[in-house]
Amino acid sequence: MNIPNYGRVGRGGKVGVPSESYRYEFDPADRPLILQVLGNKPEPVISLATSPFLEGHIDGVDLNCGCPQQFAMDKRVGAGILRDPELLIDLARQCACSIPYPLSVKMRLHEEGPQTTARIAEKLHTHSGVKAVTVHGRYWWQKGVNRGQCDWKAIETVRKLTPASLFVIGNGDVASYADFERYRVESGVDSVMAGYGALLDPTIFQENSINLDQVISDYFEIAVRHKNSFMHILRHVHWMIKSRPYQDSSAVHARLFSYKTLEQIQTLLRDELDIHVRLPCVPQGESRIIYPKGASDIVDPKKLKLYLAKEAKLERKKKKKKLHSNRLPNCEQPEPLDWLDEWMTPIEKPND
Template sequence: MSVKPKTNIAYLFQNAKDNGTYLKVCAPMVRYSKLEFRRLVRMYGTDLCFTPMIMTDSFCRSEKARQVEFSTASDDTPLIAQFAANQIHEYLSSVEMIFPYVDGIDLNCGCPQRWAMQEGLGCALLKDPELVKDLTSTIRRNFPSDFSVSVKIRVQKPLAQTISLCQQLEKCGVTFLTIHGRTSSQKIAEPSNNEFLREVKQSISVPLIANGDCKSLEDADKMHRIIGCDGVMAARGILANPTLFSGKYKTTPIECVQHWTDICYAADHNIAFNNFQHHYAFMMEKLIPRRKRAIFNSLQRKEHIFDFLDTEFDLRPEKIDLPENITCSYDETKFSNRLNQINIRESKLENEKYSSESTPGKFFLEKAKEDLENSDEEEFLQTNMFDII
């Protein structure tokens, strides 16, 4: 049962192709591509949004993790939920739980962060293509054909490995693929390789979203022209300028800051302070000098931020009406049963007792430890700690 009308993602790609264009996509960014930011970028030409990467370990086991990691509303569409997974029972259970609220599901095989690699997640999965295929095939078999199933990867060397994996995933029934043009070992300063992505695109028939170095609409148009891709995904570029896909502004305009202020004012307690403040920091990098950015980053309360905006830009929150967040209800029965079956099959002496209130999951706990704020604004804007991939 779907709580809100489903959007057919395959149709979106076909419609864009028929019109000689491509989908503009906001990337899955940990902590950042949440409901309020998705609302903002949709105001400026973004066609498709992803949730932040969500840990299946936590999502299956913890109601707290679900509430923190995912929220949606009737206007939050089209939407793809992205999961980090390496266990089939956790991945399947997570998708079953979130299915009523999203238009598709995506498996993250592209996160290069050390903590993810150590846990066998993200890019580590590229070393185990059979597992990636099993995870993907399991979801495809268990859900309607018009529910989008996709995978996000990075290019590998030799490129033949990437092409082979993409062709195998196509046989698994993916709706589309997303590929970042850098390998897991390449640094942000190194350019994304559009020529590699073009070769991959020519080797598959499913839609391809290209990711890497999209900082303007001109960049996106160029990637579409060179690669022949069906979509272009922006991450760091759209954080710095949420109006990127509109092509109207080179940097974030004051009107966009106003929209963000109004959305967050209406969201009230539904948006965490750190998320609220950090988006401003990204957007206002070019709007205020370094000294004032340091002052802004030291602010501790929403009221102080509103005062700062009033003083610097004569900008105040304006009341707007937004659809209420959907109260998500998750059926945990199937996951609990699967966990019991695994315990029995493996003859565990101490079975893992399932309770959605008992623990938020080890990955959720570890990530909470890492969620430390950086007081130096320049380092804050450039660091990889936020998993913007």
């Protein structure tokens, strides 16, 4: 569960009212459910992880130290925080002792190699109380056209150099159901994660393959039932057809993202890719999926009046809502990290 921009974070790390653009459904079938967060300050992470709306619905918190995008490197979050191990371990320690859930960390390979990656993982476990680490076998610069292959030998090295009590998960280049067991056995990790491969093929987690026509049809049903935004539908369809060979793919992509209805997507898939999907039953009067609904999308006067009254009530609640304190809950403060100089050479920090 990755909830971008859910809390409006103000000065001092205070989390304000939730953004109305993000509303979430919780289903018992999704458990265990892990909340993934991105940041380099403990206060927003702790405030979000201890929010009442998550209580009873999540089973753990994962700190994302793997995002390789340039904004993450510049702001020293995601893979960028690996350049400052002391900051990362201090952050993890404060979060782990302040939230009621086990803390895990997803990280890329440190730019100095798998040995340094293993040392950071070990200290996250022994000093900060992190229960598990996921190691993506790529460096931060391996992205886009420079993505390259995942280094599972490096992941194996991290597993060998870390304590057996630390749960290590391998990640990268999992493209089929058989890859899960193969990579787990070859690298010695405790488990294997799939990300990119699951976007291309959502059925990767089951042994029996399903025809793409059926997969997209089923996804349309789910998307309508849970009121997914139309842009999210376009993005998922785009991922699922990436591995399908067809001519002039750029033109197809451009047409896809210009569409406004499921019928247009259905026609494109049929005519260009020979993918035949069925459309879900959309309630009468809805020509397209819009979420969340705005006043301009409601034509019934009675429904519009109810909608505006509800929005006004929510706005009044926002003004009265007391912001979370930026003080950390009482917990043992981290000890000075004197051990860093003993095992790692200084790392050049990015310019602010």
